[in-house]
Amino acid sequence: MAESAYVDMSADLASKIRSGEYPPGLRLPSYSDLEAAYGVSNIVVRRAIDLLELQGLVKRMPRKGVFVSSQTRLIRVSPERQMESAEETYRHESNGNIKVEREVNDILASPWLRDEFKLSEGDAVTHTVTRASDDGKPASISDTYQPIGRNGTDGAYWLEETWRDDMANPVHRAWLGVGIGTLVKKVHQRWSTRDGQTLMVSDVSYPPDRYDAFVFRMALGPIDSDQFRDPDFRTQN
């Protein structure tokens, strides 16, 4: 047993959920049944399901059961303009010694990437791994994918940014120096054109303790009552 029992168990259940063997809405076996099936104790089952719950894969219903979540996710959307590069962000955040290294490779597009970029089987994409450290401490690692020959975000109109607490993949874990059970801050970015064509996607993992809050600071630009007004407060005077 390489990992702790509850991590192994959680990974096993997660793979059953993601593979569809446990479809959305299904009630998981009861704690007692899971204890018996995996030959572990109360707390191992509970911690395994803690991890699933943190990933949003299951939902606990006291006295009813643990249910597989539906994958339709309600998200918070907010329009935004402008952005800055990772390096700029870090330099604004920290006085430390920021180092960024990059590996670029062309790889065969996986089914998921083919779907994202509307490519054909056999097409390749450019894969960039970016590792950033802050005074020697790992600050982030990201995988960025884009169709061959595209130049970054040229032509992008939309940027969609999603984050969640999630488990990192082994490569990200190794760089960040965290164990398999540790939840990291994961940001997924998708740059796309005005008509919805994806130009670039990026998955970034941050150490769980680098940010304890995420802030979006937005320049609203010169604003007066005609240009911009929050309807919530329009009639208060």
Added chain:
Amino acid sequence: MAESAYVDMSADLASKIRSGEYPPGLRLPSYSDLEAAYGVSNIVVRRAIDLLELQGLVKRMPRKGVFVSSQTRLIRVSPERQMESAEETYRHESNGNIKVEREVNDILASPWLRDEFKLSEGDAVTHTVTRASDDGKPASISDTYQPIGRNGTDGAYWLEETWRDDMANPVHRAWLGVGIGTLVKKVHQRWSTRDGQTLMVSDVSYPPDRYDAFVFRMALGPIDSDQFRDPDFRTQN
């Protein structure tokens, strides 16, 4: 005992940390000591500290101890333009029946608000409580504060938005229908002028299960290589 032992214990420790009785950097008493001091078992202490860790109040160091976190918070900043009101957001998110109700009162500014708005002792602020529901289910509750006579976000140049998982106050808990131990999604917003004067602050709590990811979708506007370019990818062609 109104709440579970681990919630009571966590609240007690949290108040000691926030009051400064346990200053940043201090090592908490060991698990064994805490078990003895509170007269509880292993798991109660661990769950209490789980809650503190989730709030970012402490940091666990295996085989060394549990330490009170420093309060300097590193945050992620990203410039953004435009925004929409809470009601608009909800209507985009949901097909349900959105109801929003609002209570407005003028109250004496607390020290914290006086500091935020640079007011004098005895000055009042406008306090708005906004409750939103989605098909009868509570969707959010917020407290908004602004100096008397100001009209919402008129004149705002910056919007800073911070979120974290945190415990809600009793009023928010009651509306959201969650227990004291439940962590909710908390968003703190600060609108300010170009020179940093705060115009309005708002604290919003969402049910923990409403959003399982936060997405910021940003319109970058018409972009070409001269107007906008991600320096990370500038030299890839």
Added chain:
DNA sequence: AAGTGGTCTAGACCACGTG
């Protein structure tokens, strides 16, 4: 009545850090 998840007890062993 039986089963569920939530909470809790009272122990145990382990790997690692500090004296």
Added chain:
DNA sequence: ACGTGGTCTAGACCACTTG
């Protein structure tokens, strides 16, 4: 050698839901 936090066992009682 001892104490630490991390993991785990093998039970227990409770409040509530379901057949």
